[in-house]
Amino acid sequence: MTEFQIRLAKISDVEPILAFCQYTWENQKDYMHLVLEKRINNPENKVFVVTLDDIPVAMQQVVILSKQEAWRSSLRVDRRYRRRGLSKLLDSHTNKYLSKINVPILRYCVLSENELMLKIISRRGDKKLDSYSVYKADADTVTSYTNQLIQLDLKHFDDIWSLMIRKKILYKKKSFYTQLIPKCQTITPELVKDCLLGGKVFGLIQNERLRGIAIQSYSELSEEEFYIGYLHGEPEILTVLLCELCKLAYSLGKSVVRGIFPLNDIFGDALSQAAFQRIDQAEAGIYRSSLKIKN
Numbered sequence: 001m002t003e004f005q006i007r008l009a010k011i012s013d014v015e016p017i018l019a020f021c022q023y024t025w026e027n028q029k030d031y032m033h034l035v036l037e038k039r040i041n042n043p044e045n046k047v048f049v050v051t052l053d054d055i056p057v058a059m060q061q062v063v064i065l066s067k068q069e070a071w072r073s074s075l076r077v078d079r080r081y082r083r084r085g086l087s088k089l090l091d092s093h094t095n096k097y098l099s100k101i102n103v104p105i106l107r108y109c110v111l112s113e114n115e116l117m118l119k120i121i122s123r124r125g126d127k128k129l130d131s132y133s134v135y136k137a138d139a140d141t142v143t144s145y146t147n148q149l150i151q152l153d154l155k156h157f158d159d160i161w162s163l164m165i166r167k168k169i170l171y172k173k174k175s176f177y178t179q180l181i182p183k184c185q186t187i188t189p190e191l192v193k194d195c196l197l198g199g200k201v202f203g204l205i206q207n208e209r210l211r212g213i214a215i216q217s218y219s220e221l222s223e224e225e226f227y228i229g230y231l232h233g234e235p236e237i238l239t240v241l242l243c244e245l246c247k248l249a250y251s252l253g254k255s256v257v258r259g260i261f262p263l264n265d266i267f268g269d270a271l272s273q274a275a276f277q278r279i280d281q282a283e284a285g286i287y288r289s290s291l292k293i294k295n
C-alpha cells in the first residue's frame with residue numbers, strides 16, 4: 001500500500017495543489033493561485049507538501065524570517081484526505097525542520113471565524129499573542145501641498161529606536177512589522193536599518209523632535225496599494241500620522257492605504273479619527289507555536 005510522504009514542493013506540484021485548493025473553503029475563494037508559483041520559486045519559502053504516489057494532497061508553508069523566528073502559513077488539506085492526521089504530520093515535520101536549523105520561535109495567524117482551526121490549536125496549547133484586524137482608507141485626494149512626513153535614513157536610527165522603545169508609549173508587549181497576507185516579524189534594530197536603507201521609513205518631526213514613525217511594507221497579492229507595516233508614535237499624533245500617510249500614498253500614486261493593526265483603544269481611536277475602516281470583522285489572532293518535537 002502506498003503511504004503519505006513529505007517533501008518540498010516543486011513547480012510541477014502547482015497544478016495538483018491548485019486543483020484541491022479550489023475547494024479549500026465552502027463559501028469563499030482561496031487566494032493560493034495568486035501566490036503559489038512565486039512562493040515555490042523563492043528559496044526563502046519552504047513549501048512542504050504531503051504526497052500520495054508523489055501527488056500533493058496537503059501543503060504548509062514556512063518562512064524563516066531571522067535566526068530567531070519563522071512564520072508558518074497556508075495549511076491546506078485536500079478535502080478527500082482530511083481527518084487523517086495530515087495537518088499533524090505537516091506540523092511535526094515543520095517542527096523537526098526548525099529544530100534542525102535551530103530556529104526557536106514559530107508564529108502563525110488564525111482568523112477568529114476558523115472555528116475548526118481554533119479548536120485544533122487550543123488542544124495543542126499554543127499561546128495567543130495578540131489580535132489584529134485589517135483597516136483601510138482612501139488615499140487623501142484633497143491634499144494640501146505640504147506633507148509633514150519626511151523619509152528617514154540611517155542617520156535618524158538612534159532617534160527612531162529610542163522612540164520605538166520609549167516605555168511610556170509602548171502600547172503592547174511585543175511590536176511586529178506586518179505584511180499582507182498577514183506575516184508578522186519582530187521589530188529589531190537590523191530590520192529597522194534594512195527598511196531605512198530601502199527608503200521605507202517615514203517620520204513625523206515637530207519642534208525638531210521625532211514624534212511618530214511609519215514603515216511601509218507590501219502585500220503578496222498586489223502592489224497597487226500603500227501598505228503600512230508598522231506605526232508608532234506619541235498617542236496624540238497617531239491620527240495626524242495616519243492622515244499624513246494617506247497624503248503620502250496619494251503623492252506616490254496609490255489610491256488606497258491598508259494595514260493590519262492591533263486591536264486596542266489607542267489604535268482604534270486614531271484609525272477611526274483618520275477615517276480608516278475596519279474591513280473585516282474577523283480578528284486575526286497571532287499565535288506562537290509551542291514547537292514540541294514529536295517523534
Ligand SMILES: CC(C)(COP(=O)(O)OP(=O)(O)OC[C@H]1O[C@@H](n2cnc3c(N)ncnc32)[C@H](O)[C@@H]1OP(=O)(O)O)[C@@H](O)C(=O)NCCC(=O)NCCS
Pocket residue numbers: 024025074075076077078081082083084085086087088089109110111114116117120123
Ligand atoms: C484545518 C485542516 C488543515 C485540518 O487538517 P486535517 O489534516 O484534516 O487535520 P488532522 O486530521 O491532522 O486533525 C487534527 C485534529 O483536528 C481534528 N479535526 C480535523 N477535522 C475535524 C473536523 N472536521 N471536525 C472536528 N475535528 C476535526 C482531528 O480529529 C484532530 O484532533 P486530535 O488532535 O484530537 O486527534 C483542514 O480541515 C483544512 O485544510 N481546512 C481548510 C484550510 C484551513 O482552515 N487552514 C488553516 C488556515 S489557518
